Structures are given as C-alpha cells and as structure tokens.
Amino acid sequence: MPEIVVISGKGGTGKTSITAALAHLADHPIICDLDVDAPDLHLLLQPSPWRQEEFRSGFEAAIDPLACLGCGECQTRCRYGAVNPRGEIYAVDPFRCEGCKVCVHFCPAQAIAFNERHCGRWQISDTRLGVMVHAQLFPGQENSGRLVALLRQQAKELAKARDQALIICDGAPGIGCPVISSLSGVDLAVVVSEPTPSGLHDLERVAQLCEHFRVPVAVIINKHDLSPDRSREIEDLCRLRRMPLVAQLPFDEAVVKAMLAGQAVTEYGQGPINQGLTQAWQAIQALTRDRRAA
Amino acid sequence: MIIAVASGKGGTGKTTVSASLAQVWGAPVVAVDLDVEEPNLHLFLRPEITSTSRAWLEVPRVVEGACTACGACSELCQFKAISLLGDVLLTFPEMCHGCGGCLAVCPSGALTPDQRELGEILWGRAEGVGFLSGRLRVGEAMSPPLMRQVRQALAGLLAGGGRDAIIDAPPGVSCPAVNAVMDADVILLVTEPTPFGLHDLGLAREAFSPLGKPLAVVINRAGLGDDRVREFCRREGLPILAEIPFARQAAEAYARGQVLACASDDYRGLFAKLAQDLRHLAARGPASERMAAHA
Known part of the structure; x- marks a missing residue:
C-alpha cells in the first residue's frame, strides 16, 4: 500500500x-x-480514541542522596553536564541526562538508579x-x-x-x-x-x-x-x-x-x-x- | 543577558522576532541560530562569516586484533551503537551519542576514539551585531550534540561580559527545543492566534515552565483567527509583550528577506519596546527566586 x-x-x-x-x-x-x-x-x-497506550523509551539516572558518597566520579564521567553538586553530594538534572548509564556503571557506591522514562502516549482513533x-x-x-x-x-x-x-x-x-x-x-x-x-x-x-x-x-x-x-x-x-x-x-x-x-x-x-x-x-x-x- | 525566542x-x-530584536537591541549583542536543522537567521541578518569550524562527536572505533570479546562495551551501550556478533565487535557510529562509556569500560584497549561529523559552527558579524550559528550536516539525525557545542561557543563569546545574546530556537517542545532555551534568562514564546498556535503555546508553557525562567509571549499575525490565545495568556499569567498585526506588508517584507524591524518606523518602535520589556523581565530574575522572595 x-x-x-x-x-x-x-x-x-x-x-x-x-x-x-x-x-x-x-x-x-x-x-x-x-x-x-x-x-x-x-x-x-x-479523533475518538479506541486504543490508548503508554510510550516508554530510554532511561534516566537518579542519584540516591542517602547512598551518595560525594566522590564526584559521576560528574567527571558525564559528558552532558547533567550531574551537578548539591551540597556535599550530587544530583542529576533530568533535562540534561541523556540516559547513557555511564554514571550508573562507574558509581563506586552503586548509588545511582536507572529508571525507565515514561515519554508519552499514543492512540488509535476513529475520525x-x-x-x-x-x-x-x-x-x-x-x-x-x-x-x-x-x-x-x-x-x-x-x-x-x-x-x-x-x-x-x-x-x-x-x-x-x-x-x-x-x-x-x-x-x-x-x-x-x-x-x-x-x-x-x-x-x-x-x-x-x-x-x-x-x-x-x-x-x-x-x-x-x-x-x-x-x-x-x-x-x-x-x-x-x-x-x-x-x-x-x-x-x-x-x-x-x-x-x-x-x-x-x-x-x-x-x-x-x-x-x-x-x-x-x-x-x-x-x-x-x-x-x-x- | 540571554533571551531565547521559542x-x-x-x-x-x-x-522574524529574533532578527528584529537583534537589530534594535541597542547594546552589544550576539544573534545565535540554534535551529541547527533548518537555520534561517542568516537569510535575514546576512552576516559576513568570519570563521567556521566543523563540529564532531567522539565515537568509538575498533582496534583490529585487540578485542577479547568480553562484551562490556555492548552491555553498557544504551544506544545500540556497539554490538558483539559472536566474537566480532561491530560499531554503528551513526547511532552513537558520544557518552564515552564503551571507551572507558573496555579493559583491553580494543576501542579508540574516532569522530562523526555533526555539522558546522559559523561565526560572523552583521552591521554591528555578532552572529553565531550551528548547521547540522544533512543526514545527521541528532541535533542536541551540535547544539551543545554552539552553546559552548556562545559561552566563550559572552565570557568577557558586556554582551547579550538572542537565541533563535528550533520549533517544538521536545529535547532540542529545551536544549536551546536552557541557558536563557527569559524565554520569549512566539505564537499566532489560531487553534494550532494556541495548542502549541500550551505545550510550550508546559515544557518550559519547569525550568523556572520568566516566560513571555509575542502574538504574531494578530487579528487573524480568534481571541483564545489572549484569554489563555491572561488565565495563565503569561505577559503578552507585543502583538504584531496580521498584514500583507509584513508577509511581503519577510518574503523579500527584510528584517521586519527595518521595514517601517512602526515596526522598529514595536521591537524597541519589546527589547526594553525583555530587559526589565530579565532584571527581575528567575521566577523561582521571585517566588522564594514572596514566600
């Protein structure tokens, strides 16, 4: 077709x-x-939707503030400027995070979670x-x-x-x-x-x-x-x-x-x-x- | 001070708004085209290009004979840019986001940095206005890596102080658009009073307000369509800083490639006032700080 x-x-x-x-x-x-x-x-x-689905794609890093040692390895490794100090520890800016997992991999305290991104919704509709x-x-x-x-x-x-x-x-x-x-x-x-x-x-x-x-x-x-x-x-x-x-x-x-x-x-x-x-x-x-x- | 026009x-x-603002800004200013997929600002400002540089993204290349097929790189890569097929390591450079993970994780020196061309960065001048633009290579899928490099170049230009910037952003409200407005002190949203304009203004407000920066609106082609954009702005507390009337004169100036602020004294006045209002808005600081001050 x-x-x-x-x-x-x-x-x-x-x-x-x-x-x-x-x-x-x-x-x-x-x-x-x-x-x-x-x-x-x-x-x-x-449109009148008759099927609606969530769209998930990719991941984003999130640092557990209680587990973070403040060593800064994540900030050094991140090429997107997505990791910034927050007091003595570090935090990920979700707007800048590319979802590459490098910080997650190299964190010596395994303090970084890698969560699936819920990015949107798709539908099929009658019109x-x-x-x-x-x-x-x-x-x-x-x-x-x-x-x-x-x-x-x-x-x-x-x-x-x-x-x-x-x-x-x-x-x-x-x-x-x-x-x-x-x-x-x-x-x-x-x-x-x-x-x-x-x-x-x-x-x-x-x-x-x-x-x-x-x-x-x-x-x-x-x-x-x-x-x-x-x-x-x-x-x-x-x-x-x-x-x-x-x-x-x-x-x-x-x-x-x-x-x-x-x-x-x-x-x-x-x-x-x-x-x-x-x-x-x-x-x-x-x-x-x-x-x-x- | 950085104004992003989105x-x-x-x-x-x-x-139209970016080029006009740059022309009437009245202080040293750089006009920046961050719509790297379809950059158009140069068509109106007609800058003399003083320097260009190719922009590259670091991607991995396999060193023959060094790979031990441990799979650490392909396991880490989130973008399917490197994969182990049996014990043969393959790279797909066009999929690579340049995170450097594979290079860092390889224990046997089997990967070495190579480059993918993203496009080019251009510097120039147009009648006293500085000019900076990114231009994505046709066929390159990712605009954010090039945009990041243009933003770095802008940071370099602004480092000495004493200069402002006006950023022409790409359309939309997804990752590239957010990327373009991230460094701004004020985000100026240009819309038109039609159902499409209203709907997408709503999306833009939703996308950009979490950044905590002052948002303001320009209504272009005012008089076309209906009044719902104005009502929306009133309801959401978005200041409308200017309305550009719907006029054949404006459309024809655009078709000729003329900067609208230079088309008549009325237009020049309209944009000069807009520039002044934007300065005031930027001076008031981020919305988040204002809210904290009120609390």
Whole structure:
C-alpha cells in the first residue's frame, strides 16, 4: 500500500492543513500524525480514541542522596553536564541526562538508579476522515524516532487488517531524527514549501535529505501569490532537482477559518485553494501509481 | 543577558522576532541560530562569516586484533551503537551519542576514539551585531550534540561580559527545543492566534515552565483567527509583550528577506519596546527566586 508523508523542513508552511485536505480527498485512508512533538492534526479531525497506550523509551539516572558518597566520579564521567553538586553530594538534572548509564556503571557506591522514562502516549482513533494513529510526547522528552517508527508500524498493521490501500502521514518540521524516521521506505514525500527565503532554503535541505535516503519527492508551494519571484525560484529548484511540482496554492483565508471550525479546508467550503488541492491530490496519486508500476 | 525566542508551533515568526530584536537591541549583542536543522537567521541578518569550524562527536572505533570479546562495551551501550556478533565487535557510529562509556569500560584497549561529523559552527558579524550559528550536516539525525557545542561557543563569546545574546530556537517542545532555551534568562514564546498556535503555546508553557525562567509571549499575525490565545495568556499569567498585526506588508517584507524591524518606523518602535520589556523581565530574575522572595 502506498505510504505518503507530508514534510516541509521549515515549520508553519501548512503541512497539517494540507495533510487534512489530502486525507479528505483520499476517501478514508489510514491517517498518521508523525509530529509527535507538537501534533496539531487532531484539532482538525476530533479523533475518538479506541486504543490508548503508554510510550516508554530510554532511561534516566537518579542519584540516591542517602547512598551518595560525594566522590564526584559521576560528574567527571558525564559528558552532558547533567550531574551537578548539591551540597556535599550530587544530583542529576533530568533535562540534561541523556540516559547513557555511564554514571550508573562507574558509581563506586552503586548509588545511582536507572529508571525507565515514561515519554508519552499514543492512540488509535476513529475520525470522520479515516482511522488515525497519533501520539503526544510529554513536553521536554527526547523527540524519539522510535515513537515515529512505532506509529508507522501501527498504521501499516491497520492498513493490512482493514484492506486499506493508502496511508497519509503528517510529518514533523526539521531534518533530524523524527523526520529521518518518518522517511525510511515511504513511497512519496510531499514537501510543502512557501515563497520566502526560509521556505526555499529549507526546501533545499529537506530535498537533500530525501535524496540521501532515496525517497521520491513531490513539491507543493503554499501561499505562492505572496511572492511570485520567490515562487519562481522554487520552481527553478524543482526543475534542477527533478522534483515534480504538484501544485501552487494561493493564500486563502479559508485555511484559518476551516481551522477555527475544526475542519479540513476542502470540507469547509469552496475557497480558491480547493482547486489547487484537488489538482495536487490527482498528481500525487499518479506519482505513487507510476512508482508502483515501475 | 540571554533571551531565547521559542515556540511550540513552527513558522510562527521566531526568526522574524529574533532578527528584529537583534537589530534594535541597542547594546552589544550576539544573534545565535540554534535551529541547527533548518537555520534561517542568516537569510535575514546576512552576516559576513568570519570563521567556521566543523563540529564532531567522539565515537568509538575498533582496534583490529585487540578485542577479547568480553562484551562490556555492548552491555553498557544504551544506544545500540556497539554490538558483539559472536566474537566480532561491530560499531554503528551513526547511532552513537558520544557518552564515552564503551571507551572507558573496555579493559583491553580494543576501542579508540574516532569522530562523526555533526555539522558546522559559523561565526560572523552583521552591521554591528555578532552572529553565531550551528548547521547540522544533512543526514545527521541528532541535533542536541551540535547544539551543545554552539552553546559552548556562545559561552566563550559572552565570557568577557558586556554582551547579550538572542537565541533563535528550533520549533517544538521536545529535547532540542529545551536544549536551546536552557541557558536563557527569559524565554520569549512566539505564537499566532489560531487553534494550532494556541495548542502549541500550551505545550510550550508546559515544557518550559519547569525550568523556572520568566516566560513571555509575542502574538504574531494578530487579528487573524480568534481571541483564545489572549484569554489563555491572561488565565495563565503569561505577559503578552507585543502583538504584531496580521498584514500583507509584513508577509511581503519577510518574503523579500527584510528584517521586519527595518521595514517601517512602526515596526522598529514595536521591537524597541519589546527589547526594553525583555530587559526589565530579565532584571527581575528567575521566577523561582521571585517566588522564594514572596514566600
């Protein structure tokens, strides 16, 4: 089954609004929110969860103040600056602890516990646009590629069990761990850009990333009318890198109105953006079909 | 004094606010880009880069013939970066977090330090503003190790005193975002008055308030959406220091790569006042100390 992930490099280009619209146009795909750090897709889809699970990943060190000898071996060994003196003894700063266990191993008094981290929660929900797999990391936790991989696995199992041919994922901003984890083996990365210096710069980096991992790319320019010159620069980049440009969407206030109404913009009404989104969806289907056929 | 400009949601205007603050700061200041995955501050400040350096992470390399297959290293490694397959020791450098545990624990000298490239660190100047930025190598998964090195470089720049810093943080509220705001005296949250902006502002407040630093809010694209961000700030006691009106003029200045504070006198005034308010907030000290003083 084709798996499509919507990413952008730069945040706030319109990934989530576009993902919701594509999910609406796709007719009940499996929907997956892979932005586990600051997920927003649920605000448009109002999911009703029927399965909820805790997500635990990695560990953190905690020094027992009664057992600590105050020798400072842990502080010397820690490369993350996570161990600090507290009076005569030492304490671990959980914000800085990487969970490497080095202090635990070398503590001569065996005074350091190594506790599993409860990092977040994931869910499977029904929504009016399709079944949705989503999660929320607890604030401040490591933005785990593992959680992204887990959600994608759940989505695949659901797709198989329900004989559903398509998975649409809303990705995270950036080019780091969660994005890399959301890209491996997908059929198409839809990159949403915007005609600004940041949009262009970040598109280029995310395109390099996709090339590095051999993931095919399609590009959508959002709010293209904001700067026709910058839009042309993005078009040039697409040509140069042989990335199909599947749509140029206009700035449309219906996007915010739909967000306020808790709907996909294509559900909300007949804004100027809808035509572009329909066109994008047709082109994306054709690209994934061609790839399957090849 | 260090001001970190952060947000839960991406694309709310962190870089716009950071670049503008740097331009109107009125005292020696370094603008720091800690969004190492997608650094954008240089696109607006257009600094002259005066020096660059590659950033590396120490990772282990196996010394041929020295391993006794005792397994101490693979047992300690929490990141699956080193593993014993039969009696062959394999390393997976891209998984390594650079904790140094395997090197320290090996009893037979079978591991030696090697390096993985994280990206680069750039120093520069832009019209009297110092500039410092990290830039993650495309394909590198971990941003916090590079961010730590940029923060060390910043500590070096600020060591002599007499200079402030404005940090442009990455979006989100997970580990990299917390990493970026950790050294700040004030965390400035940039949001927009939409349901996404509100939801992610809530996450940001939850993530950053345990740090015990003063939090303040800038509402960008004010007039778009609804009033719930203002209500949230009122309820949570988060001061709104500035509202940047939703205007095509601002969007077009951004598209041109212009620093918003330089687009008109009104904008310059808005950011100058924001800078002044941030100084006052920083001077009041950490929220935790204030609470202790009240108690």
